[in-house]
Amino acid sequence: MQPIIMSQPVMAQQSLTCQVPRTKTQISETEMLRVLKSSYVELYHKEPTKNVLAMAWAQTALETGHGTLMFNKNFGNTGPRKQDIKYEYFLTSGGGKYVSFPTFKDGATAYWMVARHCYAAWQAFKIGDPEEAAHAFKRCNYYNPNVEDSYVKNMRHLYWHAIKTVMPKDENERRQETSKNSD
Numbered sequence: 001m002q003p004i005i006m007s008q009p010v011m012a013q014q015s016l017t018c019q020v021p022r023t024k025t026q027i028s029e030t031e032m033l034r035v036l037k038s039s040y041v042e043l044y045h046k047e048p049t050k051n052v053l054a055m056a057w058a059q060t061a062l063e064t065g066h067g068t069l070m071f072n073k074n075f076g077n078t079g080p081r082k083q084d085i086k087y088e089y090f091l092t093s094g095g096g097k098y099v100s101f102p103t104f105k106d107g108a109t110a111y112w113m114v115a116r117h118c119y120a121a122w123q124a125f126k127i128g129d130p131e132e133a134a135h136a137f138k139r140c141n142y143y144n145p146n147v148e149d150s151y152v153k154n155m156r157h158l159y160w161h162a163i164k165t166v167m168p169k170d171e172n173e174r175r176q177e178t179s180k181n182s183d
Helices: 029-044 050-064 104-117 119-127 130-139 145-182
Strands: 016-019 086-091 097-100
Touching: 029 050, 029 104, 029 145, 050 104, 050 119, 050 130, 050 145, 104 119, 119 130, 130 145
Parallel strands: 016 086
Antiparallel strands: 086 097
């Protein structure tokens, strides 16, 4: 096998994929929020709005059991995209193929790119409409259409959980950290 020379055209390179073990990578609700926020800032060079951040948190919490059922630092159970040339993946018990990420930040960054790719869902993120975001994600083939009713219901519940509980808890934790550091 010849080594791949990075100056070769992308089309001439072989696909470099490998399967890795499916590994549970738990993250707390507030840490999930913080990683989503920081990766958004790094990717888009601005703070996410409250609606956008709450919507992303809701959808990733739905996909990962509030972070307790996250595997391989994959925030949205995102699979490989057609343009991905090199990636590691893990398989689910049902045979689904999902990308494995080296860091939570990498997983969150990939999530933002996938979420923004579904234009109608992204518009719903901006206005804080979890029901429309859930329907839009179905139209973008993000999840199995057989679960649409529960997906919509859970997105709505988790969006409001983010707004009323997770975001205030994060703000409180940050204030406490600042207070400890100033003492």
